[in-house]
Amino acid sequence: MSAHAASTALASRLDWARAQDAADALAPLRRRFAMPRGADGQPLQYFCGHSLGLAPIAARAMIEAEVEDWERLAVLGHEQAHSPWIGYAEQLQPALAALAGAQPQEVVAMNSLSVNLQLLLASFYRPAEARRAILIEAGAFSSDRHALASQIGWHGYDPALELIELAPRAGEELIRIEDIEACIAAQGSRLALVLWPGVQYRTGQLFDLRRITRAAHAVGCNAGFDLAHSIGNVPLSLHDDDADFAVWCSYKYLNAGPGAIGGASVHERHLQDRARPRLAGWWGHDARTRFEMPAEFMPAAGAAAWALSNPPIFSAAPLRASLPLFAEAGMAALRRKSIALTAYLASLLTELAGERLTIVTPAEPAQRGCQLSLRVTGSPAQGLALWQALSARGVVCDWREPNTVRLAPVPLYNSFEDVLRGAWTLCELLPQRR
Numbered sequence: 001m002s003a004h005a006a007s008t009a010l011a012s013r014l015d016w017a018r019a020q021d022a023a024d025a026l027a028p029l030r031r032r033f034a035m036p037r038g039a040d041g042q043p044l045q046y047f048c049g050h051s052l053g054l055a056p057i058a059a060r061a062m063i064e065a066e067v068e069d070w071e072r073l074a075v076l077g078h079e080q081a082h083s084p085w086i087g088y089a090e091q092l093q094p095a096l097a098a099l100a101g102a103q104p105q106e107v108v109a110m111n112s113l114s115v116n117l118q119l120l121l122a123s124f125y126r127p128a129e130a131r132r133a134i135l136i137e138a139g140a141f142s143s144d145r146h147a148l149a150s151q152i153g154w155h156g157y158d159p160a161l162e163l164i165e166l167a168p169r170a171g172e173e174l175i176r177i178e179d180i181e182a183c184i185a186a187q188g189s190r191l192a193l194v195l196w197p198g199v200q201y202r203t204g205q206l207f208d209l210r211r212i213t214r215a216a217h218a219v220g221c222n223a224g225f226d227l228a229h230s231i232g233n234v235p236l237s238l239h240d241d242d243a244d245f246a247v248w249c250s251y252k253y254l255n256a257g258p259g260a261i262g263g264a265s266v267h268e269r270h271l272q273d274r275a276r277p278r279l280a281g282w283w284g285h286d287a288r289t290r291f292e293m294p295a296e297f298m299p300a301a302g303a304a305a306w307a308l309s310n311p312p313i314f315s316a317a318p319l320r321a322s323l324p325l326f327a328e329a330g331m332a333a334l335r336r337k338s339i340a341l342t343a344y345l346a347s348l349l350t351e352l353a354g355e356r357l358t359i360v361t362p363a364e365p366a367q368r369g370c371q372l373s374l375r376v377t378g379s380p381a382q383g384l385a386l387w388q389a390l391s392a393r394g395v396v397c398d399w400r401e402p403n404t405v406r407l408a409p410v411p412l413y414n415s416f417e418d419v420l421r422g423a424w425t426l427c428e429l430l431p432q433r434r
């Protein structure tokens with residue numbers, strides 16, 4: 001296509017994309033986020049919310065308010081800050097619970113994802129002679145695998161024997177839900193735990209947590225979930241799905257900034273179980289008597305009992321800027337827009353790139369969140385080159401070894417025009433058809 005023909009083709013599509021944005025009730029939310037700019041001062045095209053969400057404009061004021069309270073009140077801020085630090089984590093519970101589909105007492109803001117995973121494994125991976133294996137997906141996020149293998153070793157067992165990694169069928173990239181169920185049933189009483197992602201980080205596949213939980217419970221084992229790529233991305237219903245526990249980070253779709261405070265949930269039915277061991281610290285002690293410094297640990301009611309330390313206020317403050325935006329938009333409306341944006345991205349790529357690109361992520365909207373994972377036809381080096389060329393053109397997405405480019409249009413701040421421009425640039429940068 002000549003340069004003139006290409007720009008005419010883009011212009012006619014832009015009309016359509018802009019009309020979608022004009023009709024989008026959520027479009028104004030974009031102005032509530034800081035859009036990063038390139039060296040030339042122009043806004044970047046940001047498709048990396050699956051890695052680090054954009055900064056809500058209000059985050060700076062939230063952090064500054066805490067610094068001011070610290071300067072003004074010092075230790076008195078624990079009680080007298082505009083949002084007293086003692087109860088800071090608890091204040092986040094209702095909004096987090098809404099996003100997790102849990103009851104407020106079932107969630108807790110604390111630590112970061114991998115730490116939370118280890119803490120919850122301490123309680124929910126209780127191997128015994130006959131039941132000591134863990135099922136995880138092949139190609140799981142490295143940190144999850146490290147956590148699980150180290151737990152198995154910690155209990156004196158061999159990860160090479162007890163960590164079962166389920167791969168897709170030969171020639172397939174995605175794991176079929178019926179294969180997960182069949183594997184759980186086949187492993188049966190060997191399994192102490194199934195640990196599964198809500199959305200797989202590399203492929204973008206969204207899993208049915210309820211079916212996985214049901215299959216796990218049918219063989220008498222626990223089901224836990226890594227929601228790093230799920231919370232704030234897709235609606236969740238952890239309570240009704242009966243998930244035993246879940247962990248997440250807040251710097252991706254929750255937009256709380258690098259290293260932000262993470263979260264965890266524990267199902268209500270486990271909350272009163274005093275027999276279940278846990279690793280304890282003073283912040284998990286019942287808040288009513290915590291400062292009496294009793295020798296005996298009295299767990300707080302709720303998932304807060306798994307907290308160890310007093311919360312990091314500066315890494316929690318940005319969540320107070322971000323979470324209200326979800327409430328304002330409504331998760332159902334965000335999901336509707338997300339499905340439309342991602343479907344638009346998928347259809348543009350399919351049309352414009354043709355056989356030069358494979359979309360690894362499922363085509364069915366019910367089996368994916370925002371993210372699309374792309375594989376460039378040819379060698380992995382061509383995929384890496386594409387990602388580098390996109391970065392040079394101001395399109396921010398990421399590269400996951402060995403061969404995947406990941407892009408996520410995020411409904412809180414991405415537009416149809418973004419998607420069109422991003423897909424257009426990407427397809428311009430692909431190796432030309434012969």
Ligand SMILES: Cc1ncc(COP(=O)(O)O)c(C=O)c1O
Pocket residue numbers: 112113114115141143144197201226228229249262
């Ligand atoms: C799927 C998944 N699990 C775990 C982690 C680890 O998170 P953290 O460094 O907060 O422990 C990440 C981080 O990106 C992730 O994407």
